[in-house]
Amino acid sequence: MQFAAIADIHGNHLALEAVLDDIKRLGITRIVNLGDCFSGPLEAGKTADLLLPLDALTVRGNHDRALTDRPAVEMGDWERPSIAQLSEAHLDWIRNLPFSAVMEDEAYLCHATPQDDNTYWTETLSKDGVLHLKPLEDIEALAAGIDYPLILCAHSHIARSVQLSDGRLIVNPGSVGCPGFDYDVPFYHKAQAGTPFAAYAVLEKTARGWQPTFRQVRYDNLAMARLARERGMGDWVSALSTGWIG
Numbered sequence: 001m002q003f004a005a006i007a008d009i010h011g012n013h014l015a016l017e018a019v020l021d022d023i024k025r026l027g028i029t030r031i032v033n034l035g036d037c038f039s040g041p042l043e044a045g046k047t048a049d050l051l052l053p054l055d056a057l058t059v060r061g062n063h064d065r066a067l068t069d070r071p072a073v074e075m076g077d078w079e080r081p082s083i084a085q086l087s088e089a090h091l092d093w094i095r096n097l098p099f100s101a102v103m104e105d106e107a108y109l110c111h112a113t114p115q116d117d118n119t120y121w122t123e124t125l126s127k128d129g130v131l132h133l134k135p136l137e138d139i140e141a142l143a144a145g146i147d148y149p150l151i152l153c154a155h156s157h158i159a160r161s162v163q164l165s166d167g168r169l170i171v172n173p174g175s176v177g178c179p180g181f182d183y184d185v186p187f188y189h190k191a192q193a194g195t196p197f198a199a200y201a202v203l204e205k206t207a208r209g210w211q212p213t214f215r216q217v218r219y220d221n222l223a224m225a226r227l228a229r230e231r232g233m234g235d236w237v238s239a240l241s242t243g244w245i246g
Ligand SMILES: [Fe+2]
Pocket: 036, 061, 062, 063, 111, 117, 154, 155, 156
């Protein structure tokens, strides 16, 4: 069994196109999607038109939820530019997304953690606002009761895999469309992939267990950076251009 895991597309339709081309080139036909599909200053509508026909098993991210659980006037600056581009059919699709999903009794999917959609599962923050690997016991505590050999999560936009002491494997494929962000909750911090490429992962079940392969795909990231600049989102310009928050 082999499939691709995509996540955190955040309205970047050029990055999604590049990733879908790469997946096709590898001959992979099954895709799962870990949420945060549209929010941001880019192309939410075009992303939805690419994404929905895939009919990929998809879980809801915190930013997907934020497009449907409050009036537009109460939305944040990642949702405001995208909500105007989404049709009622797109919004219905978001409303119907599950919090979590299981694929063939093998893989558990959630956006952030099994408990909520807005906590970094495998990362924690240092006092100076740097994301780094969380202690194993803290990662394992959040995995209690998730009895599947492969666990997929996203949300931090940082690609990584963590093997738990009982052999279960947690994989975050990284972000298709947003390689860095800064955020002021619980205090100011940055997440930075360090490259501007479109990230995703291929998961393959082998005789020794699940094998993750992290893919980074070049695409016209500067075109998307220009779009972010036109729309007045400076932190996105830096992340999309370089993978770093300037
Ligand atoms: Fe998220």
